[in-house]
Amino acid sequence: MTQERGVVRRRRLLGAGILAVIGLALLALGLTVATGVLAGIEVVLAIVLLVASYALQYLARRETLYRHDDQR
Numbered sequence: 001m002t003q004e005r006g007v008v009r010r011r012r013l014l015g016a017g018i019l020a021v022i023g024l025a026l027l028a029l030g031l032t033v034a035t036g037v038l039a040g041i042e043v044v045l046a047i048v049l050l051v052a053s054y055a056l057q058y059l060a061r062r063e064t065l066y067r068h069d070d071q072r
Helices: 002-032 036-065
Strands: none
């Protein structure tokens, strides 16, 4: 059971990292290169991706901290 939890945690953290990198890239593009409505859309999408990344990290950490051990 604990190995499965570790795999799920690592996958969530990997997904969160990928979302964060994509979000930061979009934010950089939206603030520097893009203009007009497209820049606004990119910035909003970047913020959504960064918040989603934080949420995935939070879930992965929470599961690790507050899990109930099966060994009693």
